[in-house]
Amino acid sequence: MTSRLEALCMEKGLKMTGQRRVISQVLSEADDHPDVEEVHRRAVQIDPRISIATVYRTMRLLEDAQVIERVDLGDGRARYEEATADHHHHLIDTRTGRIIEFASPELEAMKERIAHELGYKIVGHRLEIYGVPLDDAGDDAQDEEERP
Amino acid sequence: MTSRLEALCMEKGLKMTGQRRVISQVLSEADDHPDVEEVHRRAVQIDPRISIATVYRTMRLLEDAQVIERVDLGDGRARYEEATADHHHHLIDTRTGRIIEFASPELEAMKERIAHELGYKIVGHRLEIYGVPLDDAGDDAQDEEERP
DNA sequence: ATCATACTGAAAACCGTTCGCAATCCCAGA
């Protein structure tokens, strides 16, 4: 079964190897923001003969082909998600690591206006918010159990 | 002559060694966003017996003491600036690497509102804009000379 | 089916950063 990303890759004229097919499948099925090791872990479950080096190479290939997008969430490694038509940003729950996606046309417009006022045209931008749930925002301990 | 940052360090009760004094001076005099190697380069000019490891250690110390702030501008390394009362963000000129600082209370408020609507209290955030000057925004070649 | 070419796996290199350790320094107290 040819995955969404695999189809995209073929459209772009990329040579389709077995490992690229598997990685495309993994990324098509992912609904989170896996890092390279995680993609490798999932890929190996489908076909054990995929090396981490190939995953790194393929991620870059797909990124350059605009099929996936690199996401920098502040931990040391690169995370990825399928490239979508609609631009969004991430709110990271620092307690759980949960990632919430959001989009804000007003915010985008404001950012555009700011750059323009400074005499610049935007070619890229990055925005992440780190937060804790409002409910238990009072206790700001760094390591604590959930209440029983 | 005791630098601004050196005074701050003493207030915080940090042991003041020769190399910490030099690094504090370098950072006090900097009006840009140097990375660790750059700080080391400048420090060595004042006192050649400062190792890069000590610069790394001292940057972390000063960061933990809230005397300086780490800035992530997207290139692989950590950059630093003196901690100031007024929060700001950076617009990076992708042509020249020039960094323009800006602040926007409206933008901050909007970001706060977004997080709140998602049920979160912000504990940190990151925003950088990458752009090119409006003047020569038309030609988007990656490597080109200034016009003569 | 053939063949040039692009791709792969494994290991080494890379790059920014941190760590382990023995030597040295700083400074509170005498």
Add this chain to the structure above:
DNA sequence: TCTGGGATTGCGAACGGTTTTCAGTATGAT
């Protein structure tokens, strides 16, 4: 001022994520 001992330093090794090298393999145009 002199000291003792914990903190700090320099050096090199280790680290973690990523890229590269290279010899062998697979791909897809012919």
